[in-house]
Amino acid sequence: MAYPDGLLVDGEQVVMHKHPHWKLLIVPVLVLLVVVGLGSFLASLVSIQPWAPWAWLGLGALALVLVVWLTVVPVIRWRTTHFVITTRRVLIREGVLTRHGIDIPMSRISSVQFRHTLLERLLGCGTLIIESASEEPLEFDDVPDVERVHSMLYAEVADES
Structure with missing residues (x-):
């Protein structure tokens, strides 16, 4: 399911849209x-x-x-949790009846890391860690194919610079 284009700003395109890993x-x-x-x-x-x-x-x-x-x-x-990377920002949306989300502009991201345990490596998921201008890094658990997401996000951050 594609992320709704109506929620994007002009000129912004979805690079990747994921739900949490199926292990949940x-x-x-x-x-x-x-x-x-x-x-x-x-x-x-x-x-x-x-x-x-x-x-x-x-x-x-x-x-x-x-x-x-x-x-x-x-x-x-699970179905209503979205992890979206666009050409301008990272969006996280969660919730069914009440929703909350985080938007991180690409220009504010200072580093991107990932980690996964042996079991997570076997299942193909992990934790994505995004450091930005905020005080603490933001950790997103159960991101499917976390190494690919990390690479794509790093490429988008490098393109933004």
């Missing part, structure tokens, strides 16, 4: 599978009871709450 979706998917499996098992256990319809209703309600809270919300949060 592993736990929500596992929760979904466990809830469905356990719910089905419990529903089959109570099926011979005279109060089975009430138990099924309770199990369904509990499963719905768990799936929405532990699967749907994290997936929507």
Whole structure:
């Protein structure tokens, strides 16, 4: 999904648009599978009871709450988190109902670094660290293909100079 052009200034073009790494979706998917499996098992256990319809209703309600809270919300949060590099700035947008974001002009970026653990290297993600005129460096976790993002951002900063 491309970043909306209406949010860019005149002459600005998107160089890269990413969501957080897919590893953030592993736990929500596992929760979904466990809830469905356990719910089905419990529903089959109570099926011979005279109060089975009430138990099924309770199990369904509990499963719905768990799936929405532990699967749907994290997936929507992942989908609505954007890491965008344009020709003029770095934009980070997060949030579903309430949104917040950070814009860092290319001219204010003094250095770009990345780091990743062995597991992150195997998964192809890492942490991007951007130092700018602010007091502390900004760290962005779970950036997919962090080395490529680092190289592209460095190239955009060098072009801006």
